[in-house]
Amino acid sequence: MLSVLSRMIDIAVVALGALLAASIHAQNLVWLDDMQSTLLAFNCVLVIMTFPSFRIYRSWRGKPVYDLLWRVTLAWLIVEGAGVLLTFSLHRSDLLSRLWLLYWGVITSALLMISKAVVHAVLKSLRREGFNQKAVAIVGAAPYGQFLIEQMRSRPEAGFSPVCVFDETFASAELAGVPVKRDLADLTLLVRGRAIRELWLALPIAQESKIHQIVTEFRHDFVNIRFIPDVRSLSFFNHAVVDLLGVPAINLAASPITDLSVLPKRVFDRVFAAGVLLALAPLMITLAVAVKVSSRGPVFFKQKRKGIDGHEFEIYKFRSMKVHVETPGHVTQAKKGDKRVTRVGAFLRRTSLDELPQFINVLKGEMSVVGPRPHALEHDNIYKDLVKGYMFRYRIKPGITGWAQVNGFRGETDRIEKMMGRVKLDLYYMQHWTFGLDMKIVAMTLWKGFAGANAY
Incomplete structure (x- = not known):
């Protein structure tokens, strides 16, 4: 029912966008002409045919809304592009205003995103108030069953409500306040009485016989059965199920940021970096002269760092130290009162102005504006075996600033606890990333x- 209603809303939004575009174009409230009406009808049919392939009408219960918004925007742009190609193929493009098409594309994209966001927010609000809930039975008790119960209760807007736990070996009558059933007949009675809408199998993969028993028992019943194996100890990221050669696969160690969702980040990085470099060009020229005059050596300090998926690149900074030779395989971090730091360099490091050339790295696509800070290769070799999850930071592009930096983890990491704190915040950022x-x-x-106090 909701899927049909969503389709009707999308068609209405596309039509409204066309009318608004025509009114803005004509600077008056007008109806569509024959060619515009024909293109609208064609695009409405394409919406019905195309949007489902982008999984727009699936259940978005408990899923991030930004993914839905980018899917619907991309799908609409493809639909409008197909409509324009049709007019060209029929040699009728001269009858259509390109400005109207532009208005229609932009207005409808905005209206689709707004309508989806509003519906998503309304449904979340209703679920938070206890409406539109799906009753869930968990097969498998502590500790993973309890974890799933806590997850459902911590996110009521997802609309899942735990009603019972089934475990034949669990001794207690309750688990986290949820009644425990030990007899399969009791669970069957609840399922066939429509008191259960979802069966979540929180079992280890080794219990294949139990999984098979449950699936076989309820194969004729209209209940959603989901296998949710406990793989928390195997990865630092959310475990997305992906289609790999037509076979479902669980990502245990893969980037949590997909190519589609990262598109706005990529666009922002290039636009923002170009804007900063243009706006601050006079300042950067002045700093370059100051660095050159203050001490012998190059303007820029270059150092190999790891980028996305471990690909190495040269990071740029304004040189802040006197030219010196490091012991091979060793990098000495700057300390408070470090005699290697020049007077100009001390100011640059204190204000982080030495980092400005890294916007060149961003423009080249080697870094992002926001992301985990890259460390010297020598430090990577030290910490990768000492800090759990350290190398996972390189599954996405490193950044000029990051969640760790705005939460106080800047400057020297003279103790392993500091690096552990930085990595923990970097992994949190990667798990919870949104634009x-x-x-x-x-x-x-x-x-x-x-x-900052640690910048020296």
Whole structure:
């Protein structure tokens, strides 16, 4: 029912967008002409045919709304592009205003995103109030069954409600306040009485016979059966199920940020980096002259760092130290009162202005504005075996600023506890990444400033 209603809303939004575009184009409230009406009808049919292939009408219960918004925007742009190609193939493009098509594309994209976001927010609000809930029975008790119960209760907006736990070997009558059933007949009675809408199998993969028994028992019943194996100890990321050669696969160690969802991040990185380099060009030229005049050596300090998936690149900074030779395989971090730091360099490091050339790395696609900070290769070799999850930070592009930096982890990591704290925040960022979180980190960086007590 909701899927049909969603389709009707999308068709109405596409039609409304076409009318608004025509009114703006004509600067008056008008109806569509024959060619515009024909293209609208064609695009509405394409919406019905195309949107389902982008999985727009699946259940978005408990899933991030930004993924839905990018799917619907991309799907609509493809639909409008197909409509334009049709007009060209019929040699009728001269009858259509390109400005109207542009207005229609932009307005409808905005309306689709707004309508989806509003519906998603309304449903979340209703579920938070206890409506539109799906009753869940968990097969498998502590500790993973209890973890799933806590997850459902911590996110009521997802609309899942635990009603019972089935475990033939569990001794207690309750688990986290949820009644425990030990007899399969009791669970069967609940399922066939429509008191259960979801069966979650929180069992280890080794219990194949139990999984097979449950699936066979309820194969004729209209209940959703989901196998949710406990793989938390195997990965630092959310375990997305992907289609690999037509076979479902669970990502245990893979980037949590998909190519589709990262598109706005990529666009922002290039636009923002270009804007910063253009706006601050006079300042950067002045700093370059100051670095050159203050001590002998090059303007830029270059050092090999790891980028996404371990690909190495040269990071750029304004040189802040006197030219010196390090022991091979060893990098000495700057300390407070370090005699290697020049007077100009001390100012640059204190204000983080030495980091400005890294926007060149961003423009080249080697770094992102926001992401885990890359460390010297020598430090990678030290910490990869000492800090759990350290190398997972390189599954995405490193950044100029990051969640760890705006939360106080900047500068020298002279103790392993500091690196552990930084890595923990970097992994949190990767697990909870959204484009909105990036914008929040950028805003926090600008608000707090780049200077800090640990920057020396």
